[in-house]
Amino acid sequence: MIHQDYAAGMKVLHWVLAALIIFMLYLGWTMGGIENLVERIQAYNLHKSLGITILALMVLRVLWRAVTPTPPEPATMSGMEKLGAALGHLALYGLIFLIAVSGWALISTSDKPSLLFGQPFPLLPWFVDLGPDEKKSIHQTLAAVHEFAAFGLAAMIGLHVLATIWHAVRGDGIWSRMAPRFPGRGAAVALAVTAAGSVALLGASDARATEWSVDPQKSAIAFEATGSGFVTKGTFKAFRSEVEFDPAMPEQTSVRVLIDVRSVSTGQGDVDQALLSPDFFDPARFPTAEFVARSAKPAGKGKYVLEGRLTMKGVAKPVSLPFSIATSNGAASVKGETVIDRLEFGVGPQTVAGYAVEKDVKLSIDLAALKLTN
Ligand code: HEM
Numbered sequence: 539m540i541h542q543d544y545a546a547g548m549k550v551l552h553w554v555l556a557a558l559i560i561f562m563l564y565l566g567w568t569m570g571g572i573e574n575l576v577e578r579i580q581a582y583n584l585h586k587s588l589g590i591t592i593l594a595l596m597v598l599r600v601l602w603r604a605v606t607p608t609p610p611e612p613a614t615m616s617g618m619e620k621l622g623a624a625l626g627h628l629a630l631y632g633l634i635f636l637i638a639v640s641g642w643a644l645i646s647t648s649d650k651p652s653l654l655f656g657q658p659f660p661l662l663p664w665f666v667d668l669g670p671d672e673k674k675s676i677h678q679t680l681a682a683v684h685e686f687a688a689f690g691l692a693a694m695i696g697l698h699v700l701a702t703i704w705h706a707v708r709g710d711g712i713w714s715r716m717a718p719r720f721p722g723r724g725a726a727v728a729l730a731v732t733a734a735g736s737v738a739l740l741g742a743s744d745a746r747a748t749e750w751s752v753d754p755q756k757s758a759i760a761f762e763a764t765g766s767g768f769v770t771k772g773t774f775k776a777f778r779s780e781v782e783f784d785p786a787m788p789e790q791t792s793v794r795v796l797i798d799v800r801s802v803s804t805g806q807g808d809v810d811q812a813l814l815s816p817d818f819f820d821p822a823r824f825p826t827a828e829f830v831a832r833s834a835k836p837a838g839k840g841k842y843v844l845e846g847r848l849t850m851k852g853v854a855k856p857v858s859l860p861f862s863i864a865t866s867n868g869a870a871s872v873k874g875e876t877v878i879d880r881l882e883f884g885v886g887p888q889t890v891a892g893y894a895v896e897k898d899v900k901l902s903i904d905l906a907a908l909k910l911t912n
Contacts (some may be wrong), residue, residue, distance in 0.1 A: 543715045545606060551599050553718055558592050559634065560778045563692055575780040579751055583653045586645060590654060593638035600631070609907040612710045626697060633691040640684040648673055649868055651908050653752075748909060750781040750870060754908035759797060761882070765895035770809060776801035781907060783834065785863070791834040797827040799850075818886045831859070840864060844874070850883040861903070868909035875902045 544552070562585065569581040577699060611620050645652045646665035666678065705712035760773045776798035783791045799819040804810055813819055819827075831846030841862045848857040861874030880886055881897045888894065 544609060548599075548602060549608070549716060549718060551595060551602070552716060555592060555595055555599070556594075558588055558694050559691070560695070562588055562592065563688060563695075568689060575749060575751075576778055586652050586659065587643045587655045592634065593642070596631070596634055596638070609715055612712065614708070614710045623701070626694065626701065630691070630694050630698060633687050633694060637684055637687045637691060640680050640687065644677065644680045644684055645867040646776045647673040647680065649673075649909065651868075748782065748784045750783060750907035750909060752781060752905050752907045754778075756875065758902075758904045759795070759905070760902045762900040762902075763895060765890060765893050770804055770806075772799050772802055772804035772809075772813070774799070775803055779905070783838075783863075785865075788834040788836055791831065791842075791844065793829070793831040793844060793846065797829075799825060799827055812890075820851060820882075829857065829859075848878065851885060853883045856884055859901075859903070865909075868908070870905075870907045872903065872905040872907060875900065877901070 543549075561713060565581060565585050565588075569578065569585055572578040573582055577683070582727050611623070615623070643662055643665050645659060646661040647668065651659075651672075665673070665676070679801065683864065702713055706714075758773050759777055760771065762772075763770045774797045777795055779793070779795040780792050783793070800814065800821045802813050802819065804813070814821055816822070827848070827850040829846055829848050833842040834842040834844045837843050837860060841860065844859040844861060846857055846859060848856050855878075857876060857878060859874050859876045861872055863870055863872045865871075877898050879897050880899045885899075886895060
C-alpha cells in the first residue's frame with residue numbers, strides 16, 4: 539500500500555506554524571490595546587520575535603517541500619479542485635511571507651527599539667540606511683501592507699479550514715494525511731513548548747505624549763538619610779515605570795513608578811533588615827511604594843517640575859520632583875531630586891537606638907530611557 543501520510547516532521551511543522559500564526563493574528567490585533575506600557579512593549583517584542591520564528595520555520599518548510607515529495611492528491615479530486623487547492627496554498631504561503639517580511643521591514647524603518655527574544659534585533663540593511671523622511675513614508679506603507687495582508691491571511695485560513703472540513707466529510711484521505719497523530723510526541727512537545735513560551739513571554743498605541751521605556755539596569759532610585767551626623771545611603775533595586783513625556787507639551791506628562799520596597803539596599807545587612815521591619819517600610823503590609831504624576835511644569839532650559847503624589851505605607855502625600863532631562867538620538871537621561879518627610883509616611887521612629895534621625899530624607903532618581911513613540 540502506498541503510504542499517503544505527510545512525513546511526521548512535516549506534520550509537526552504544519553501544526554506548530556498553524557498555532558503560531560493564529561496566535562500572532564490574535565496578538566497583532568490586541569497588543570495595541572494593552573493598557574500597561576511595560577506589558578504592551580513585551581507583547582510587541584513577543585509578536586516581533588515569534589514573527590521571525592515563523593519566517594525561519596516557513597523557509598525550512600519550503601526547503602523541506604522542495605526535497606521531499608508531497609503525497610499525491612486523491613483521484614476523487616477534480617482538476618478544478620486541484621487547481622483551487624494549489625492556488626489556495628500558494629496564497630497562504632505568499633501572504634505569510636509577505637506579512638513576516640513587511641513586519642521585519644516595518645521595525646527596520648522605525649525609530650523605536652525592538653528586541654528579538656531579549657537581544658538587539660538584527661534589522662534589514664537597505665531599510666536601515668534610508669533617510670528619516672523616506673523611512674517615515676515607507677513605514678506607513680509597510681504598516682498598511684502588514685495589516686491588509688493579515689486580513690487576507692485570516693480570510694485564507696478560514697477558506698483553508700472550510701476546505702479541510704469538506705475533505706474530512708467526504709473522507710477522501712486529505713484530512714487524515716495531515717491530521718496530528720498522538721502520541722506524535724514531537725508534535726505534542728513542540729506545541730507545549732510554543733504555548734508555554736508564549737504564555738511566559740506575554741506579560742509587554744496610541745500615545746498622547748512620547749512614551750519612554752526606562753531601563754532599570756541603567757537607572758537608579760536612591761535615598762539619603764542623616765542621623766547624628768552619619769549619612770545612610772541606599773537604593774531600591776526593583777522598580778517599574780511608565781513614562782509619557784514630551785518637552786513640547788509637559789502638561790500632558792504621565793509618570794507612574796512602582797517601587798518594590800523589599801528591594802531596598804544600603805550595603806549594610808543590619809540596616810536593610812531594620813528598614814524591612816514594620817517600624818520602617820513594613821513590606822509585609824505595604825509591599826510597594828508608588829509615585830504618580832499627571833503633569834509637569836517647565837522650570838528653565840531642560841528643567842521641569844513633576845507635580846505628583848507619593849504613596850508609601852498606605853499614606854498618600856503630594857510631592858514635587860524637580861528634574862532635568864537631556865536627550866540625544868531617542869535616548870534620554872533624567873535626573874531629579876526632592877526631599878520628603880519620612881515621618882509623614884510613618885517610615886521609622888524619630889530616634890533609632892537613642893540616636894536622633896532626621897525626618898527629611900533626600901530622594902533622587904537617575905533614569906536612562908529609550909524613546910518608544912514619536
Ligand atoms: C506570520 C507572521 C505575522 C502575523 C500573522 C502578523 C500579524 C499582525 C497583525 C494582525 C497586526 C495588526 C495589524 C493592524 O491591525 O494594525 C500586526 C501588527 C504589527 N506587526 Fe505583525 N505579524 C506577523 C509578523 C511580524 C513580524 C515578523 C514583525 C517584525 C519583526 C511584525 C511586526 C509588527 C508590528 C511592528 C506591528 C504594529 C504595526 C503598527 O501598528 O504600526 N509582525 N501584525
